[in-house]
Amino acid sequence: xxxxxxxxxxxxxxxxxxxxxxxxxxxxxxxxxxxxxxxxxxxxxxxxxxxxxxxxxxxxxxxxxxxxxxxxxxxxxxxxxxxxxxxxxxxxxxxxxxxxxxxxxxxxxxxxxxxxxxxxxxxxxxxxxxxxxxxxxxxxxxxxxxxxxxxxxxxxxxxxxxxxxxxxxxxxxxxxxxxxxxxxxxxxxxxxxxxxxxxxxxxxxxxxxxxxxxxxxxxxxxxxxxxxxxxxxxxxxxxxxxxxxxxxxxxxxxxxxxxxxxxxxxxxxxxxxxxxxxxxxxxxxxxxxxxxxxxxxxxxxxxxxxxxxxxxxxxxxxxxxxxxxxxxxxxx
Amino acid sequence: xxxxxxxxxxxxxxxxxxxxxxxxxxxxxxxxxxxxxxxxxxxxxxxxxxxxxxxxxxxxxxxxxxxxxxxxxxxxxxxxxxxxxxxxxxxxxxxxxxxxxxxxxxxxxxxxxxxxxxxxxxxxxxxxxxxxxxxxxxxxxxxxxxxxxxxxxxxxxxxxxxxxxxxxxxxxxxxxxxxxxxxxxxxxxxxxxxxxxxxxxxxxxxxxxxxxxxxxxxxxxxxxxxxxxxxxxxxxxxxxxxxxxxxxxxxxxxxxxxxxxxxxxxxxxxxxxxxxxxxxxxxxxxxxxxxxxxxxxxxxxxxxxxxxxxxxxxxxxxxxxxxxxxxx
Numbered sequence: 298x299x300x301x302x303x304x305x306x307x308x309x310x311x312x313x314x315x316x317x318x319x320x321x322x323x324x325x326x327x328x329x330x331x332x333x334x335x336x337x338x339x340x341x342x343x344x345x346x347x348x349x350x351x352x353x354x355x356x357x358x359x360x361x362x363x364x365x366x367x368x369x370x371x372x373x374x375x376x377x378x379x380x381x382x383x384x385x386x387x388x389x390x391x392x393x394x395x396x397x398x399x400x401x402x403x404x405x406x407x408x409x410x411x412x413x414x415x416x417x418x419x420x421x422x423x424x425x426x427x428x429x430x431x432x433x434x435x436x437x438x439x440x441x442x443x444x445x446x447x448x449x450x451x452x453x454x455x456x457x458x459x460x461x462x463x464x465x466x467x468x469x470x471x472x473x474x475x476x477x478x479x480x481x482x483x484x485x486x487x488x489x490x491x492x493x494x495x496x497x498x499x500x501x502x503x504x505x506x507x508x509x510x511x512x513x514x515x516x517x518x519x520x521x522x523x524x525x526x527x528x529x530x531x532x533x534x535x536x537x538x539x540x541x542x543x544x545x546x547x548x549x550x551x552x553x554x555x556x557x558x559x560x561x562x563x564x565x566x567x568x569x570x571x572x573x574x575x576x577x578x579x580x581x582x583x584x585x586x587x588x589x590x591x592x593x594x595x596x597x598x599x600x601x602x603x604x605x606x607x608x609x610x611x612x613x614x615x616x617x618x619x620x621x622x623x624x625x626x627x628x629x
Numbered sequence: 630x631x632x633x634x635x636x637x638x639x640x641x642x643x644x645x646x647x648x649x650x651x652x653x654x655x656x657x658x659x660x661x662x663x664x665x666x667x668x669x670x671x672x673x674x675x676x677x678x679x680x681x682x683x684x685x686x687x688x689x690x691x692x693x694x695x696x697x698x699x700x701x702x703x704x705x706x707x708x709x710x711x712x713x714x715x716x717x718x719x720x721x722x723x724x725x726x727x728x729x730x731x732x733x734x735x736x737x738x739x740x741x742x743x744x745x746x747x748x749x750x751x752x753x754x755x756x757x758x759x760x761x762x763x764x765x766x767x768x769x770x771x772x773x774x775x776x777x778x779x780x781x782x783x784x785x786x787x788x789x790x791x792x793x794x795x796x797x798x799x800x801x802x803x804x805x806x807x808x809x810x811x812x813x814x815x816x817x818x819x820x821x822x823x824x825x826x827x828x829x830x831x832x833x834x835x836x837x838x839x840x841x842x843x844x845x846x847x848x849x850x851x852x853x854x855x856x857x858x859x860x861x862x863x864x865x866x867x868x869x870x871x872x873x874x875x876x877x878x879x880x881x882x883x884x885x886x887x888x889x890x891x892x893x894x895x896x897x898x899x900x901x902x903x904x905x906x907x908x909x910x911x912x913x914x915x916x917x918x919x920x921x922x923x924x925x926x927x928x929x930x931x932x933x934x935x936x937x938x939x940x941x942x943x944x945x946x947x948x949x950x951x952x953x954x955x956x957x
Contacts, residue, residue: 344814345816346785482843482882482887485887489887490897493896514893515887554845554847556888559868562848567816
């Protein structure tokens with residue numbers, strides 16, 4: 298395994314214009330994030346809906362223009378590349394979208410769907426029938442499925458076809474946006490095991506976007522927790538799970554519902570609602586919900602700082618097992 | 630009293646390839662003032678079950694057999710559309726996964742909350758006051774101002790809470806909640822569960838809560854019904870189901886949840902095989918083709934077996950407690 302990162306994201310920002318002619322403005326969907334990814338590594342992006350996970354994924358893939366920062370992929374700068382220049386890059390970096398059936402054309406057979414990437418990128422003399430067989434067997438579908446249509450597939454099978462399409466061109470990086478959302482637990486395991494096997498077999502690097510923390514725990518080497526478009530905590534998955542240091546990470550982990558009716562819940566409950574991106578709070582943007590908030594947090598934005606193996610954007614990182622100083626009051 | 634008592638319910642859809650037996654011999658009860666969870670994978674018949682209760686089955690579906698008793702008297706099967714309509718939204722209400730499906734995007738929240746009280750006979754001001762009261766109950770800050778806002782001006786978690794407020798406005802006897810927290814992140818999911826628990830106690834209704842998220846079921850529900858391929862394979866209290874599952878499907882399902890793997894693993898357990906084609910149900914136990922403990926006796930149809938204390942499982946081995954190889 299080489300030590301050079303295959304993907305390096307530095308201070309990336311994505312802005313969206315809002316308002317009409319009289320009140321033109323912009324919101325920051327992704328507000329300056331950085332991370333690196335190496336071959337064979339899985340990186341998870343965690344955070345609630347609207348925290349910027351999908352926007353960041355789209356920015357990496359060039360589907361969304363960035364307004365600041367740099368993205369390097371396989372040693373080459375790829376942000377700002379035009380559609381044509383991006384085409385060969387997309388061969389090496391593929392994307393799996395959320396809705397498995399929705400991302401498959403209902404009028405194409407499975408065989409056509411898994412070989413569509415070859416047709417788009419120029420088949421290069423490949424025997425498409427052999428490729429279909431190879432890809433279907435890689436994702437564990439019988440060869441005769443090549444003649445089926447998407448509506449004849451179960452959710453898990455449709456997901457497998459999505460995986461086959463994503464790996465068709467031997468990419469170096471797969472970005473999977475909620476690869477198991479809406480899947481049943483048993484099928485979810487199948488899809489995650491499959492991604493994991495392929496990661497090992499093909500040396501893929503993966504970015505997995507999910508809000509299921511249990512999934513992250515089992516599949517990701519490293520993870521980043523996003524809040525309002527920023528990384529509030531980044532680190533090795535195991536260590537983040539065992540000792541979260543950002544209050545938001547701690548709250549997120551403590552909120553995870555466990556399938557055990559007798560478990561005593563020692564929850565860190567977060568008051569109030571997520572602030573709007575149109576009116577970002579001053580100082581630390583989490584201070585409106587943070588049970589540990591102090592005067593400094595309201596005034597001064599924390600800078601993400603290295604803390605052991607982590608990067609944490611908090612003025613007062615938590616000690617292991619820290620409990621909130623007082624029960625946050627419910628809003629009236 | 631039972632708020633809902635479903636007895637031997639069978640639902641059949643006619644399809645081009647022949648009749649599809651979507652629900653088979655489904656029986657369970659929702660006692661008064663209790664939260665009952667239905668858990669099962671896609672295609673297990675959860676949605677068909679709700680639609681059957683609400684009288685909203687698609688045109689090609691019909692209730693072939695069985696009764697659905699509501700509040701101990703009315704049989705919802707064969708109830709006239711008019712009488713059914715009088716129950717829906719008043720005595721039986723629903724919350725779905727996507728709150729935008731329940732909210733009209735072009736009307737203010739207040740307008741919608743007043744409109745749905747058309748049967749209440751209250752004055753406009755009273756309806757308005759009731760709407761404010763409900764929004765406060767679901768912890769929407771600044772409730773009076775919220776009435777003037779439109780659905781898109783609220784976050785996903787708030788929209789779901791508004792949908793819950795609307796569903797509970799008429800103080801129904803039964804709230805059917807179909808995956809109401811699936812689209813929310815962990816902190817909002819937990820907040821919504823706690824809110825539902827709280828409101829259920831205040832209003833004193835029963836809740837039928839449908840989810841495939843085992844953690845949410847374990848946390849919220851008092852009784853659990855496990856469905857597989859249109860059949861109830863096991864039912865009991867939440868502790869019976871999670872701590873002493875008797876049906877192999879329930880055991881496999883619990884094992885599959887990554888949350889149950891306390892140690893980090895790269896290889897997650899799965900249930901090999903697929904749900905059988907419901908147009909050609911196997912004659913015996915419905916789970917036998919995927920069951921690692923299947924044997925000759927499983928070829929015969931399985932009745933529900935009583936495991937004691939209102940715990941039932943549709944399996945020959947139901948009375949045997951779990952063997953050591955069961956759980957991680």
